[in-house]
Amino acid sequence: MRYLSVVPTDPTLFLGDREAWWATRTPDGPGSVRLRLVSGALCVWAYGPGASWLLSRADAIAGLRDDVSGLAAFDHPLVRKLARTFSGVRIPATGRLFHHVVAAILGQKVTGTEAGRGYRALLRHFAVPVPGPAPARLMMPPDPADVAATPYWQFHPWGVEQKRADTVRRAAAFAARLEKATDSVVATKLLTSVPGIGVWTAAEVVRIAFGDGDAVSVGDYHHKNVVAWALAGEPRGTDERMLELLEPFRGHRGRVVAMLGMGGYAAPRFGPRMPVRSFARF
Secondary structure (H helix, E strand, O other): OHHHOOOOOOOOEEEOOOEEEEEEEEOOEEEEEEEEEEOOEEEEEEEOOOHHHHHHOHHHHOOOOOOOHHHHHOOOHHHHHHHHHOOOOOOOOOOOOHHHHHHHHHOOOOOHHHHHHHHHHHHHHOOOOOOOOOOOOOOOOOOHHHHHOOOHHHHHHHOOOHHHHHHHHHHHHOHHHHOOOOOHHHHHHHHHOOOOOOHHHHHHHHHHHOOOOOOOOOOOOOHHHHHHHHHHOOOOOOHHHHHHHHHHHOOOHHHHHHHHHHOOOOOOOOOOOOOOOOHHHO
16 A cells, blocks of 8 residues: 555555555545455445445555566566565555646655655645544545646745646646546656656656556656666666666566665665755745
8 A cells, every 4th residue: 555655654645554544536526445454354444425436446446456477477586586575565556647646746856755745735735624534644635626726836835846836737737637548558648748747757646546567767866776786786877777677577667666665775875865955945
């Protein structure tokens, strides 16, 4: 379930010891879903106008439709080791795009801390009650119409500058068309047609919305170096080199990158970390 979070400490997701809650806006309206492990079985409860929709794809949200069978065919010792270590990890397929695109846009060219802070502030501004007996910290994602109608300067106190604010607003105005996408290929084409959304943002969204284990976040600050170091022993890489090294794992390229991260693989550091800033103070 951790894959449901695009930014750190996503307020639309709550993870407990043996249960998880997720709040979203479905085609039928707002809803929340609770997934709990009971005696080895996954039990599901859903609440709100979107309850039926959430129940119909609860298995996909939990990642149970994710197909990892192809991993066994890869002849690479590290990838095989990671596949065994994280054999129970699955990628969800939520079927919702706008829910994830807001967080992904806020994560453009900033640290995870900055992205999470801005996303939480945005959700607090548009706060509405979460259906059902959800944990107090759980929050609903915003209504696209409300976001599209919000002027860019309103985002500034949330630590979001005009460029990302305008991209979020354009995506919100385009949300109805985005939600009609039937697969990750169509969704990527629609997403990248929105000014300000590139391949990195699109990959971050379709990986979760459609359970696309092949989606690679090209342009990421860290991924190219992690892949180059882990798979080739090269301390620094480029996006082109990353894709070259990942090509043998086509179909699961994004999954391989994720497993490297979960396994703690990181490239050597030769300089300072990206600073954490606050655009609200500029």
